[in-house]
Amino acid sequence: MPEGLTAMDAMQGANSSTVTGNRGLVVEEPLIFEMDSPGKTAVDLPPAPNVDDRLGGLRRKAAVGLPGLSEPEVVRHYTRLSQKNYGIDTGFFPLGSCTMKHNPRLNEKLARLPGFADIHPFQPEQTVQGALELMHELARWLKAMTGMPAVALSPAAGAHGELCGMLAIRQAHEHKGDARKVVLVPESAHGTNPATAALVGYTVKSIPATDDGRVDLDALKAALGPDVAAFMVTNPNTCGLFERDIIAISQAVHDVGAYVYMDGANYNAIMGRVKIADLGVDAMHINLHKTFSTPHGGGGPGSGPTVLSDALAPFAPLPFVVEENGAFRLVEHVKDPACAAAGKHPFGRMKGYHGQFGVFVRALGYMMSMGRDGLKQASDDAVLNANYLYARLSDVLTPSFPAPVMHEALFDDRFLKDTGVSTLDFAKALIDEGFHPMTMYFPLVVHGALLMEPTETESRQTLDVFITAVRHLAEKAKSDADSFKQAPRLTPRRRLDETLAARKPVLRWSPQTEG
Amino acid sequence: MRYLPLTDADRQAMLQVIGAESVDALFKDVPEAARGAEIVGLPPHQSEMAVESTLGRLARKNMTQADGPSFLGCGAYRHHWPASLDYLIQRGEFLTAYTPYQPEIAQGTLQYLFEFQTQVALMTGMPVANASMYDGATACAEAAAMAVRVTRRKKVILSGGLHPQFASTTETFLKFTDAFCETLAPDPLCLEDLLGRIDTETACVVVQNPDFFGHLQDLSTLAYACHEHGALLVVAVAEPLSLGLVTPPGEMGADIVVTEGQSLATPTGFGGPGVGLFATRDKFVRQMPGRLCGETVDEDGRRGFVLTLSTREQHIRREKATSNICTNSGLIALAFTIHMTLLGEAGFTGLAELNHKTAVLLAEKMAQVKGVKVLPRAFFNEFAVRLPKPAAEVVDALAARGILAGVPASRFWPEYEELAEVMIVAATEMNSEADIDAYVAALAEVL
Numbered sequence: 001m002p003e004g005l006t007a008m009d010a011m012q013g014a015n016s017s018t019v020t021g022n023r024g025l026v027v028e029e030p031l032i033f034e035m036d037s038p039g040k041t042a043v044d045l046p047p048a049p050n051v052d053d054r055l056g057g058l059r060r061k062a063a064v065g066l067p068g069l070s071e072p073e074v075v076r077h078y079t080r081l082s083q084k085n086y087g088i089d090t091g092f093f094p095l096g097s098c099t100m101k102h103n104p105r106l107n108e109k110l111a112r113l114p115g116f117a118d119i120h121p122f123q124p125e126q127t128v129q130g131a132l133e134l135m136h137e138l139a140r141w142l143k144a145m146t147g148m149p150a151v152a153l154s155p156a157a158g159a160h161g162e163l164c165g166m167l168a169i170r171q172a173h174e175h176k177g178d179a180r181k182v183v184l185v186p187e188s189a190h191g192t193n194p195a196t197a198a199l200v201g202y203t204v205k206s207i208p209a210t211d212d213g214r215v216d217l218d219a220l221k222a223a224l225g226p227d228v229a230a231f232m233v234t235n236p237n238t239c240g241l242f243e244r245d246i247i248a249i250s251q252a253v254h255d256v257g258a259y260v261y262m263d264g265a266n267y268n269a270i271m272g273r274v275k276i277a278d279l280g281v282d283a284m285h286i287n288l289h290k291t292f293s294t295p296h297g298g299g300g301p302g303s304g305p306t307v308l309s310d311a312l313a314p315f316a317p318l319p320f321v322v323e324e325n326g327a328f329r330l331v332e333h334v335k336d337p338a339c340a341a342a343g344k345h346p347f348g349r350m351k352g353y354h355g356q357f358g359v360f361v362r363a364l365g366y367m368m369s370m371g372r373d374g375l376k377q378a379s380d381d382a383v384l385n386a387n388y389l390y391a392r393l394s395d396v397l398t399p400s401f402p403a404p405v406m407h408e409a410l411f412d413d414r415f416l417k418d419t420g421v422s423t424l425d426f427a428k429a430l431i432d433e434g435f436h437p438m439t440m441y442f443p444l445v446v447h448g449a450l451l452m453e454p455t456e457t458e459s460r461q462t463l464d465v466f467i468t469a470v471r472h473l474a475e476k477a478k479s480d481a482d483s484f485k486q487a488p489r490l491t492p493r494r495r496l497d498e499t500l501a502a503r504k505p506v507l508r509w510s511p512q513t514e515g
Numbered sequence: 516m517r518y519l520p521l522t523d524a525d526r527q528a529m530l531q532v533i534g535a536e537s538v539d540a541l542f543k544d545v546p547e548a549a550r551g552a553e554i555v556g557l558p559p560h561q562s563e564m565a566v567e568s569t570l571g572r573l574a575r576k577n578m579t580q581a582d583g584p585s586f587l588g589c590g591a592y593r594h595h596w597p598a599s600l601d602y603l604i605q606r607g608e609f610l611t612a613y614t615p616y617q618p619e620i621a622q623g624t625l626q627y628l629f630e631f632q633t634q635v636a637l638m639t640g641m642p643v644a645n646a647s648m649y650d651g652a653t654a655c656a657e658a659a660a661m662a663v664r665v666t667r668r669k670k671v672i673l674s675g676g677l678h679p680q681f682a683s684t685t686e687t688f689l690k691f692t693d694a695f696c697e698t699l700a701p702d703p704l705c706l707e708d709l710l711g712r713i714d715t716e717t718a719c720v721v722v723q724n725p726d727f728f729g730h731l732q733d734l735s736t737l738a739y740a741c742h743e744h745g746a747l748l749v750v751a752v753a754e755p756l757s758l759g760l761v762t763p764p765g766e767m768g769a770d771i772v773v774t775e776g777q778s779l780a781t782p783t784g785f786g787g788p789g790v791g792l793f794a795t796r797d798k799f800v801r802q803m804p805g806r807l808c809g810e811t812v813d814e815d816g817r818r819g820f821v822l823t824l825s826t827r828e829q830h831i832r833r834e835k836a837t838s839n840i841c842t843n844s845g846l847i848a849l850a851f852t853i854h855m856t857l858l859g860e861a862g863f864t865g866l867a868e869l870n871h872k873t874a875v876l877l878a879e880k881m882a883q884v885k886g887v888k889v890l891p892r893a894f895f896n897e898f899a900v901r902l903p904k905p906a907a908e909v910v911d912a913l914a915a916r917g918i919l920a921g922v923p924a925s926r927f928w929p930e931y932e933e934l935a936e937v938m939i940v941a942a943t944e945m946n947s948e949a950d951i952d953a954y955v956a957a958l959a960e961v962l
Contacts, residue, residue: 021817032630032856041862043597048865048872049948051879055871056731056893058762060864065637068859075599078627078853082608085623089607095616102518103611106563111784112601115574120587121786122922123578124914130576131785137573144556156649156788157842159829170691195829195839201691204834242544274545275552289842293518297846298624299614299806300647301788317687333929348687352590352652352680352775353786365570371560374516380538381521384529387541391533403533404541431620436613442830459520460529491619493819501811501823505800507643508633 026492029080033509036067042074065511084492085298086436092462094389096408096439096451097190097238099268099290104369107294107362116361121353125329131357132328135321138364142286142305145375147277150313152306152320154355158265159192161285161304162232164317164350166200168283168308169230169259171315171347178257180229186215188239188443193232193263202229209445213239213401213410217248224256234263235279236270238443239401240386240408240451250280259283259312267291268455269383269407272376282309288356292363303356303363318346319354330354381456382407385463389454392467396474400446407455413448415474420481423448426473428487428495433469516560578914580783584950585919586877588897588941589727590651590678591786592754592778594866595944600853609849614806614842618821619813624845625820628808631852638758638855639772640765641794646806646822647848648791648840651775655681655721655751656688657793657804657838658771662719662747663694664837665802670695670716674709675702676726679927681751685721694718701928703890703899703937705730710740717746719771724764725753728924728939729891729898731761738768747771754778754941755792757895759867771795780851790847801827804838866944870896873951874942880955881940886962890937897941899924903962906938912961918954 021028053059069077086093093100111117119128135153142151152168155161166183173180183197187206194204207223210216215233224231231253235243243249250260262281268291276284288294288303296302308316319332331338334346370378383406390399390409398414413423427437427450439451454463477484488494521529526538535541542550561569580593587593604610608623615621615628628646635644648654655678659671671689673682673696686696699707705728709720720741725731734750741748750764752774764772777789795803801824809823829836858866874896878889886903902909906923913920924937942951 029626031626031633033633039861041859041865042599042857043862043866045862045865045869045944048869049876051872051875053871054875054878054893055761055895056733058731058733058893060758060760060762062766064759064860064863066634066855066858066860066863068861069856071599071857074853074856075603077856078603078609078849079606081623081626082603082606083623084620084626085608085612086617086620087608087611087613089611093613095613098613100611100613104518106566108605108610110567110570110574113571113574114579114581115571115577117782117784118579118581118593119577119785120580120585120593120783120919121591122587122589122926123580123919124911126911127578127914127919128785130573133576134570134573141557145554147552156653157840159839159841160649160653163839167687167691190841191829191831191833191836192839192841194834195832195836198834198836199688199692199839201693242542244544244546247546247548270542270545272554273542273552274549278549278552279546295610295846296613296842297610298612298621298849299845300842301649301790301844301847302842303788318683332926335930348690349680349683350653350687351684351787352650352678352789356787357785358781358788361570365566368558368561368566368569369563370516370518372554372557374519374560376554377516377519381519381526383541384521384526384533384538387533387535388529404535404543406541406544427617428619431617436620437617457518457520460525462520488619492622493619493817494814496618496813496819496821497811498821498823501809501821502826505807505823506810507629507800507807507823508636509629 027080029077031509032067032069032077035069035073038068040068040070042069042071091434092458092466093436094438094452094454095436096453097265099453099455101293101455102457103293103295104366107365110365111358111361129328132321134364135360136323136328138360141367142307145271146307147275148307149310150308150316152308152316154317154350155285155304155306156351156356157300157302158285158287158304159196160350161306162192162196162263163199164306165261165283165285166196167347168312168315169261170200172312173229175345180227182228184223184228184231186233188237188445189232189234190238190263190265197232213241214243215249217245220249221252224252226256228256228258230259230261232261232263234265236266236406239410240405241401242406246279266407268379270379272379276307282312288359288363293366294359294362301356301359303359314344315347318349378456385454385456385458388463389452393470396471408451408453410446411450412446416477419477421477421484423450425484425487429473429484430469431488432490435466580919582917583919584946584954586921586940586942586954587919589922589939590753590775591783592941592943593783593945594778596782597854597857600850600857603853604846604850610846615822618819622819625808627849627852629810629820631848632808634852634855635792635794638755638763639794640763641772642797643800644792644794645803646808647844648793648805649844650789650791651773652681652684654773654791654793656685658749658773659685659719659721660688661771661802661804662749665747665799666718666745668716668718669693670697671718672709672712672720673698674722675699675707676705676728676730677721677723677751678727701931701934703728703934709737713740713744713746715744717744719747719749721749721751723751723753725757725895725897729894731893731895734764734767754895754897756867756870759863760871761895776851779854780847788844788847790844790851802837803827805840805843869944873944873946877942877951880951884955884959884962896943897939899937899939902936902938905935909938909961913957916957918957920954
């Protein structure tokens with residue numbers, strides 16, 4: 001906090017119209033460290049057994065410095081914080097590439113069943129047969145939907161799934177004694193793709209897009225050669241378009257002995273429609289926290305199971321579940337006889353324990369609820385909603401590529417030319433209208449991108465209100481740039497000074513910074 | 516289909532607006548050969564009742580730790596989970612939010628991340644912490660990779676007291692980079708000589724405290740030796756609750772501290788999702804992996820919070836990023852923060868004391884069973900014992916009697932015969948003296 005500013009000053013701001021800085025239901029809330037009453041606690045504990053300690057002289061000498069609060073104060077504090085957040089429960093959240101769909105509460109209930117929540121990762125396997133069966137069943141669903149022969153369940157999120165796929169690819173090449181150095185990535189790719197390739201020791205080369213927003217097959221072919229280990233491609237891509245040439249792409253990549261990693265961030269568009277195996281790709285991660293409805297929780301936890309082709313399946317990570325003589329078992333070591341028996345050469349372990357089990361329970365609950373028919377309908381409705389937005393906004397915004405689009409619609413900022421309003425301003429104005437903005441400035445292949453992903457759990461009525469608001473703002477941008485610069489005005493905080501945050505990082509509360 | 520709001524009438528009307536004949540027409544860019552795939556072998560949609568019934572049956576096939584008593588640890592600990600915590604993390608504004616890309620409508624998430632970073636820094640005795648990693652094992656791997664970046668050296672020494680899954684995750688992470696791991700043999704008696712292995716090639720030494728077999732150690736000498744050679748000391752903490760009672764790694768000279776936060780955030784849940792805690796020194800902030808939340812002001816001069824220093828991250832730096840992590844473990848970080856706030860100084864230190872004393876009681880009673888030897892002299896709430904029989908057999912025999920007795924070391928190191936009789940046992944506030952007596956009596960019977 002800037003010097004000389006008290007917690008109260010910090011909350012009131014310069015233009016507060018109330019003494020407290022509160023505005024009706026929007027109540028200001030200090031940090032817990034500013035609410036400290038030493039000695040207070042919200043937890044009553046039984047007395048400790050009367051024995052001597054065995055800490056070997058390493059008892060902590062200084063206090064930790066944690067604040068003391070009672071339960072009612074804690075509940076109110078976090079309730080008030082929650083009220084400063086926008087979630088999919090709150091309203092429309094067309095954040096492109098993020099698949100913000102409804103999070104069913106059934107799945108929360110299932111994950112909290114004692115038989116799933118109160119089991120330990122290192123219980124004897126005969127006591128957790130239900131949990132192992134659930135993992136086996138989830139794997140069966142993912143394989144049946146994608147048509148791929150194998151799936152690694154343990155990756156913890158999308159980027160971790162990418163890492164899984166790329167490690168399997170590297171391990172497969174090394175197994176053949178083939179030390180390739182280069183991974184090709186389209187320029188429209190998510191930042192995680194090149195970052196992942198670099199983690200696996202590869203040099204990244206970018207492949208340009210064609211005018212219609214897709215991978216330039218000729219440029220790709222020209223870049224392919226014996227040094228290329230893999231091509232990473234998002235499909236549907238980050239422009240919301242299906243890569244029409246995907247089968248030819250896979251063929252060309254395989255022709256030089258390389259593998260295709262397909263980023264599954266946008267799998268929601270095609271989950272009941274397209275068998276991934278038919279596209280000829282070798283690996284794809286599936287974001288259970290997007291496509292299969294498990295909550296994103298303000299930034300995780302995720303889960304990124306990665307389906308693998310026959311060529312990569314032997315290199316899948318540890319652990320995995322096998323069924324032997326009617327019982328389930330975890331294979332946790334390279335030297336486990338099950339590895340040799342199946343010709344497996346796992347590249348290793350990716351995280352602790354056995355994967356994001358609680359997310360598995362939720363995702364399977366969702367898949368079973370939707371069924372094969374519902375999952376296809378979900379893809380259909382997601383694509384229909386995106387095309388509806390595209391159709392009703394194309395005359396006022398500037399679409400980057402021709403329709404049909406898949407699950408998301410990409411616009412650029414040509415419609416704002418000469419208005420003085422930027423994509424950022426436009427997004428902030430949408431916040432005042434009660435919406436979470438679309439993804440801004442991504443993908444990088446168009447100028448001032450606005451990427452809208454409506455998802456299938458939005459009603460036509462919701463889309464219509466959003467469309468009305470966007471159309472109104474597009475018109476208003478022509479005459480009233482200033483109001484956009486002021487937006488958002490109706491939020492718990494207005495635009496925040498990100499430059500200050502980066503130039504003088506304050507990353508924690510400290511007693512000495514209090515004025 | 517209860518999650519889909521569009522009616523057939525909506526769909527028809529929308530197709531008309533779009534000018535498409537059918538939804539099939541919208542998929543025209545999908546190659547013919549990949550179109551119209553039928554999903555085979557999976558059932559159609561089901562009611563909430565039906566799904567609950569099927570998955571409820573699977574859940575009941577598992578023995579829960581409440582069916583126990585349970586004395587399992589090895590990085591995942593069963594603590595009491597306050598009711599208000601579970602209520603608060605299920606508030607939709609927290610549960611269903613995305614990563615806080617629009618800070619004006621994500622101050623709730625951002626403020627708790629700032630509180631989380633502060634709590635983690637205070638507990639570990641470090642100046643700065645990030646907004647979470649996937650779990651403890653990946654946080655450990657990221658710490659090793661960061662040490663390699665900071666020192667521009669290649670050798671990572673992994674102690675034999677480090678959680679074996681932290682070690683193998685780190686090995687995987689560095690497998691195809693220029694760096695390499697020197698992983699020491701499992702060290703149940705805490706005898707290994709790390710000091711003699713540190714040289715000018717060493718990027719870092721990774722140790723755990725308390726270690727995997729429960730030993731508590733003063734790491735100051737090791738930290739000194741690391742720094743003498745220009746290497747970093749990375750300390751993994753097995754059980755974050757121990758930081759309420761034990762001298763924190765920051766005070767012992769650690770450069771990076773990593774922990775699995777599950778113990779204070781969620782039920783053990785078969786091991787996931789957890790939350791990786793990651794703390795370091797100020798001078799390394801720009802080499803840190805993951806998201807960071809920072810304080811700033813808004814246009815009206817009011818305090819607010821934003822994600823910051825993102826030029827380290829993949830969405831800006833792409834192949835030059837410090838990590839590829841994007842989604843982390845926000846909601847579990849929230850659970851951790853709420854629990855820490857509920858506990859406060861008095862509750863956190865009190866709960867730590869209760870855990871330690873319960874474990875001491877267990878150790879004293881187990882040591883009286885013929886043939887059982889408690890290995891660590893100093894420990895927190897977990898310790899290894901040597902049994903007169905293979906531990907896996909003892910664990911199975913006690914599981915059959917409804918007691919989750921411990922984790923056999925052979926589960927992690929099947930190839931080390933000398934570990935066959937070692938079992939790792941933990942006690943928490945969830946274990947009553949009656950549980951302990953029942954366990955010790957049953958143990959004496961099966962040995």
